[in-house]
Amino acid sequence: MSGLTDVAGVLVGQYERVGDGWATGTTVVLVPEGATGAVDQRGGAPGTRETDLLQPENRVRLVNAICLSGGSAYGLAAADGVMRWLGERGLGFPAGKLPHHVVPIVPAAVLFDLPHGDWGNRPDAAFGYAACEAASAGPIAQGTVGAGAGATVGSLKGGIGTASEVVEGFTVGAIAALNAYGEAVDFATGRPFAADHEVDGEFGGQWPDRPGAAPAAPARFNTTIGVVAVDAALSKAEVKRLAVAAQDGMARTVRPAHTMYDGDTAFALATGERELPPIGPGRLGDADRVATLNLLCAAAARAFARAMVHGLLSATSTAGLPAYRDVWPA
Numbered sequence: 001m002s003g004l005t006d007v008a009g010v011l012v013g014q015y016e017r018v019g020d021g022w023a024t025g026t027t028v029v030l031v032p033e034g035a036t037g038a039v040d041q042r043g044g045a046p047g048t049r050e051t052d053l054l055q056p057e058n059r060v061r062l063v064n065a066i067c068l069s070g071g072s073a074y075g076l077a078a079a080d081g082v083m084r085w086l087g088e089r090g091l092g093f094p095a096g097k098l099p100h101h102v103v104p105i106v107p108a109a110v111l112f113d114l115p116h117g118d119w120g121n122r123p124d125a126a127f128g129y130a131a132c133e134a135a136s137a138g139p140i141a142q143g144t145v146g147a148g149a150g151a152t153v154g155s156l157k158g159g160i161g162t163a164s165e166v167v168e169g170f171t172v173g174a175i176a177a178l179n180a181y182g183e184a185v186d187f188a189t190g191r192p193f194a195a196d197h198e199v200d201g202e203f204g205g206q207w208p209d210r211p212g213a214a215p216a217a218p219a220r221f222n223t224t225i226g227v228v229a230v231d232a233a234l235s236k237a238e239v240k241r242l243a244v245a246a247q248d249g250m251a252r253t254v255r256p257a258h259t260m261y262d263g264d265t266a267f268a269l270a271t272g273e274r275e276l277p278p279i280g281p282g283r284l285g286d287a288d289r290v291a292t293l294n295l296l297c298a299a300a301a302r303a304f305a306r307a308m309v310h311g312l313l314s315a316t317s318t319a320g321l322p323a324y325r326d327v328w329p330a
Helices: 070-087 127-132 236-253 287-314
Strands: 011-019 022-041 060-068 108-110 160-167 170-177 225-233 267-277
Touching: 011 127, 022 170, 022 225, 022 236, 022 287, 060 070, 060 127, 060 225, 060 267, 070 108, 070 127, 070 160, 160 287, 170 236, 170 287, 225 236, 225 287, 236 267, 236 287
Parallel strands: 060 108, 225 267
Antiparallel strands: 011 022, 022 060, 022 267, 160 170, 170 225
């Protein structure tokens, strides 16, 4: 299993600029056929767009894309490029008589990476459009790419990571831009806090037997953002539970999580490829469905945590920020 694109119907595209005063980028999760969406936001400093419509009580159910971007609030402009790309292809909420009369539904979240490049160098609509142009169902680049280009985690370089797993025949995938106020590593051992979620030696199998030199103090503005997806048919309320579970994975990976300096935001998507057990008659008629949903939520937490660790281990030093591989080169 390679990552979020293991979920059928999900595409991922990324665009970044690093060097010459740049250290930022955009990651787009495209679902051309639409997917039921939800969001869970925690922490005291969010930067988001089109998240209220994802609440279960509101009308719109299907989203066309999720835009994750650097650039703080400026970076929300990247979603404009995603909307233009989708609109040119007639993908969106039907809002008129003709096929191209659509309003693409593109919730977005941003992270704070402004200090790592020249102040005016941040994602705009062109970043979102370019990320859509690059989108595919193939392997996803990890580390200092896309929305992870200028990310930090505590005192180390952060980055984009992805992971997936299969549970009860359903595929659950995650992508995360690791950019947290808290640390992701026990500096006494070099072991990532979420290393116990490792599958088949995916993180390297062994951890350093000596402490690393703790880098400088962490930045004061952050935010980890990401997406979990599953190939199940779920209601908006059920998808919301996946987003909540993703935040559990985040809390396992960084310490502390959801601080006043973070705007941690997890989106969730359900593509509808497979049905969960139906709700039957009687007071306990939903027992099988609830049990299956519970397993999907547990998998979402694990996948999100693993994605964050991959973002940590794959990152390379940028703008003077040391990466994990610099502190523990072995």
